[in-house]
Amino acid sequence: MIEVQNVSKEFTLHNQGGAVLRVMEGASLTVAKGECVALTGASGAGKSTLMRMIWGNYRTDHGMIRVGDAQISGAEPRRIIALRRSTLGYVSQFLRVVPRVPTVRVVAEPLLALGVAEEEAEARAAALLTRLNIGENLWGLSPTTFSGGEQQRVNIARGFIHPYPALLLDEPTASLDAANRETVMRLIEEAKMRGAAILGIFHDEAARERLCDRQVDVAGFVPGRAA
Amino acid sequence: MSLLDASGGGICHKEEVHASSSLPKHLDSDSPLLSVRSVAKRYGARIGCKDISFDLWPGEVLGVVGESGSGKSTLLGCLSGQLRPDGGEVLFDTRDRGPVDTLRMSEPQRRHLARTDWAFVHQNPRDGLRMGVSAGGNVGERLMATGARHYGRIREAASDWLDRVEIDTGRIDDRPRQFSGGMQQRLQIARNLVSGPRLAFMDEPTGGLDVSVQARLLDLLRGLVRDMGLSAVLVTHDLAVVRLLADRLIVMKDGRVVETGLTDQVLDDPQHGYTQLLVSSVLQV
Structure with a gap:
């Protein structure tokens, strides 16, 4: 479902004398339907970079990335937008929302973009927020005022509100208490059961052991120091 | 993809059918709504904009960013018929x-388009509103220009649109100059969108507003774009605004396009030196 083939990445810093940072070389991996694969490696080794290249906000200059039938590398923006709408979900560590929009709308938004009616979308958002222990008294407020753990759960709700066939998870269980951590792990297990292909970064070792079928160490994709 | 069908499954209320059915139209569309080819405009010896080419697809919001003087407002003027470019084509579907070059259209045809299928939202609401006419009159005028004659129905449509842009319908007979800046901007949007246009040109629509008012307007615009399947060309120097509103970006410098791409790709992984400078110059809050 997710396929990464011989991908390399470099950044050219034009305002710092054109310095070229080579950050990745020869990255390859696949994630099958119903499989959860963990990206491991020291921080700075390129886990997030690889996730962003699959999401499409980092450009893939060399190599090929595919999600389902759609090629990410070199794709027209509107193809990536369509893919994100229906097929590829992403739970990042940051919540980026229009300020002052109520939490229940923030979570319902991916469904609204898919054409689901407002009433149904908000009902599904409310159910998921309840499951994630975000009290009803908070639904009408903007999540920008929430604590880190609450924002994280709003982010997770946004990523799980639609049954995406492919999911990218960046530290989904970080900054959660035991009960919420358990809920999130159940959500991930349910996604696997329905056949989602999941690629994630889990610093939480116990979560990784329980959820992941395989690990891919990105240390193998660090370029030689020749440059 | 079958998942799309699954997500809409179980919906059977009549009023919801419209919203659900708008999606395939966006995704399946094989022809751009607007095709811009080699548009150029000079002011004497100075370049306003040059070699501008892009496609805009139905339901898509294209952000045009760059510093003041980069040519983005000139480009918007050329696309919307407010300025006469020196060359190029602007094909509107x-x-x-079907696709017609709007630069070679007759003036009455272009004016008709500007009143029906196009909308123009100015940065300063005073440029887009008639300040001496009531709020309801401002919204109704566009309907009358396209042939609506029934007073009751026009007033009803105007009232409905005031409600959609969150203006108290009890103020339908007030003049815009009695409104706050944010309300004036929302009224301008209602006036433009009442005719159900397919393409909106927006010039810094949130500029000059308090940040809290900006946020409300951004949310409103996002909802309208989604619900109406509207396409938009949005000119702004505010990268936070395009991050939240635009699907795709064009970065302009000295009248030329230096970079284009998916919005978060241009902002998170800028390729051109100028874009890198622009992105790294934003103040963090």
């Missing part, structure tokens, strides 16, 4: 005749 009209309802009845």
